[in-house]
Structures are given as structure tokens and as C-alpha cells.
Amino acid sequence: MEHVLIIVGIIVVVAGGASALVVPRLRRGRPGTGHASGQPAGTGAGAGAAGTITADDGAARPPDTDVLPPVPAGQAAGVVERPPPSAGRLVRLRGRLARSQTGFGAVLLGLLSGAKLDDETWDQIEEILITADMGVAPARQLVDRLRTEVKVAGTRDLAEVRALLRADLIEQVDPNLDRALRTEPHGDRPAVVLMVGVNGTGKTTTCGRLARVLIGDGQTVLLGAADTFRAAAADQLQTWGGRVGAAVVRADREGADPASVAFEAVSAGIAAGVDTVIVDTAGRLHTKTGLMDELGKIKRVIEKRATVDEVLLVLDATTGQNGLRQARVFAEAVDVTGIVLTKLDGTAKGGIVVAVQRELGVPVKLVGLGEGPDDLAPFEPAAFVDALLGV
Numbered sequence: 001m002e003h004v005l006i007i008v009g010i011i012v013v014v015a016g017g018a019s020a021l022v023v024p025r026l027r028r029g030r031p032g033t034g035h036a037s038g039q040p041a042g043t044g045a046g047a048g049a050a051g052t053i054t055a056d057d058g059a060a061r062p063p064d065t066d067v068l069p070p071v072p073a074g075q076a077a078g079v080v081e082r083p084p085p086s087a088g089r090l091v092r093l094r095g096r097l098a099r100s101q102t103g104f105g106a107v108l109l110g111l112l113s114g115a116k117l118d119d120e121t122w123d124q125i126e127e128i129l130i131t132a133d134m135g136v137a138p139a140r141q142l143v144d145r146l147r148t149e150v151k152v153a154g155t156r157d158l159a160e161v162r163a164l165l166r167a168d169l170i171e172q173v174d175p176n177l178d179r180a181l182r183t184e185p186h187g188d189r190p191a192v193v194l195m196v197g198v199n200g201t202g203k204t205t206t207c208g209r210l211a212r213v214l215i216g217d218g219q220t221v222l223l224g225a226a227d228t229f230r231a232a233a234a235d236q237l238q239t240w241g242g243r244v245g246a247a248v249v250r251a252d253r254e255g256a257d258p259a260s261v262a263f264e265a266v267s268a269g270i271a272a273g274v275d276t277v278i279v280d281t282a283g284r285l286h287t288k289t290g291l292m293d294e295l296g297k298i299k300r301v302i303e304k305r306a307t308v309d310e311v312l313l314v315l316d317a318t319t320g321q322n323g324l325r326q327a328r329v330f331a332e333a334v335d336v337t338g339i340v341l342t343k344l345d346g347t348a349k350g351g352i353v354v355a356v357q358r359e360l361g362v363p364v365k366l367v368g369l370g371e372g373p374d375d376l377a378p379f380e381p382a383a384f385v386d387a388l389l390g391v
């Protein structure tokens, strides 16, 4: 019989030096002052030491897994960085979006305030919106409305048409959706966030960056590496954990049962008293049915110990219609509670925000605007539209 070793690594750095901690109560216990963000992991003085916590808090194991007690990871820790708070990030990062939307706002506004605004021009405006992946129906709706508004206002003044366009775009993005991330613990149970999506969309990166956001905002976080398909995926998550001071629960080999790892991660999170457990998953598309079954199982197994508060679907904004098709498949298999739209820095297709929200009836909660550790931002409709328009 194969045994699955769950390795629990925890990296805790205390102010001014390094210290190992065994079975800590982490809640509200911040991982120390750390070091300035931007310093590369694994360099410099004051590196943290790795300790261990036990994932075995006496709870019954799920019947279909065979999990040995955790063993000390003993891995070397890098320098723990202190990420900046997440508030206002989208505003700071909007240059990334504006760069990728080359001409979108300028072309639209040029047409709207240009010499002639006839049927052909309105068709062009609609086409630009469709080309930005907004979707045909929302683009038509926006154009119909804007057309009426421009007529009623009786103006072609650039500032005025810009204000009308901005308001209509914000409405399409829907400022009333609840985009709050549910990451607050429930009494002595941590909040649980499940990250899903196909390979390469940015799940593992988002797990790490979200951990940074939460830790920067004062929470404690544990990461679960339930992508057991490739050992490199767990290593990647562990690197993120090491940088921000989040414990990581992982299997010791490729192909281990992902649901077991998820279960152990949540159990370890409860034992350690962290605020939030973030579980990374695999996204091999060629085994679609298997993948969906696996995600369902991961969720059910976690629910033996805690509530899954968020199922975040990570979508690559550059994949357009293909991404939308993926989203549909995932939404049928798991209750997606929020969308993370990555790689918005590399596309002129910002309209995908509108299309995917319509498709799934679920809000975009986070956006990725680069590959850097702090390039994940809470989504804000007005700041997003301003960036699209190149304000």
C-alpha cells in the first residue's frame, strides 16, 4: 500500500532574528516584521528558520485516504518579505492595463467626438467593444444606450461624451456586485479558499500572491499544495510560502491524492489557528471529467472539517472565447464564488470582465496585472474603466 507523507513546513520569522516554533497558535500572531518587499527570497541577513507543526489534531481521516502523520519538513526558509497593503492597488497598477489597451479609449473617444457620428461610426464603436471581448449583447446594449444619451445631451464635447461612455462602461462591469473576498475565519475555523482553473492560467501564482495580500493586511495564512500532479507545482507554492511566511502543506511525491493534501492542509490550518487556508489545485485539461470529479472530491473532503468560503476560478484574460468555455465547464462542476482574471497586462481584451461575469453570474474579484509578487489587485469597476479609457 502506498503511503502519502504530508509534509508540513512552517516558516516563522520573529522580529530581529529567526526562531522555530512548534505547534503554534498563529491566529492574529503576525509573522513578524520580516524584511522589505522587493528583496529577493533566500538572500540577505536574518533568514527565517523552518519549524514544524503537526497536522494531526486527532480528527478522523476521510475513509478513502491513507495519510501518515506529518513529518518535519526541515526545509530552509528564505527571507520573509512584508508585502504592501492591497488597498488601492488597481489604481497603482492601472498603467499596466492602459498600456495593454493601446488605443481602446482614445479610438472610442475619437469616434464619439469626431466630425460625424452616423450609423457607420456607431457600428465601428460596437465593433471595437466586441473586439475587446466584451461580448456581442453587452456591446449592443452599451451602444444603444450611449447613442440615446448622446442624442439627448445634444453634445459632442469630448469631456461630456467621455463621462457618458465611462458611466455606461461602469454599468456594464456592474459596480453593485459583491466583490468582497470571504477570508475571515469562523470562530476557531479558518476560512478556506479553493483555487481552480486550467493549467497555466496562474493558479499557483494567485495562491502565493493572495497569501501575500492577506498577510500584508494582517492575517495568517496556510497554503495547501493539492496540485500533486507535478512536484514542481508544490515547490513553486512552497517558494511563495517561504517568501511571505505562510506554512505549506504538501505531499512528498507526485501523484498523491489531492483531496488528502487538501484535507491535511485544512486540518493543519485548524490546528495552527490560522485565519485562512488557500488550497491550490491541478488543472490538467486533457482529463476534463477526471479533473471535475477530483475538484468535487477535494471540496467534499475539505467540508468534513471546514466550510469552503471561496472557490476562485482563475482565467487567463488572453484566452478569450476559449477561456469563457473553460469557465462554463468549471462552473458546472463546482460552485464558483469569484473570478480571478490574470494576464490583463498582456491583452487588449479587457472587455472579458463583462463577458465572463455575464456568463457565470459571478463577480471578478481579483485581477492579475503582471508577473510580480504584488501584481494582483482587488477588482474595482471605476478604476478599471478609467484604466481602459486611459484616464
Ligand SMILES: Nc1nc2c(ncn2[C@@H]2O[C@H](COP(=O)(O)OP(=O)(O)O)[C@@H](O)[C@H]2O)c(=O)[nH]1
Binding pocket: 197, 198, 199, 200, 201, 202, 203, 204, 205, 206, 283, 314, 341, 342, 343, 344, 345, 346, 367, 368, 369, 370, 371, 375
Ligand atoms: N503577465 C502575467 N503573467 C502572469 C499573471 N499571472 C500569472 N502569470 C504567469 O503565468 C504563468 C503560469 O502561472 P502558474 O501560477 O504557474 O499557473 P497554474 O498552472 O495555473 O498554476 C507563470 O509564468 C506566471 O508568472 C499575470 O497576471 N500577468
Ligand SMILES: [Mg+2]
Binding pocket: 203, 204, 205, 227, 233, 281
Ligand atoms: Mg500551478
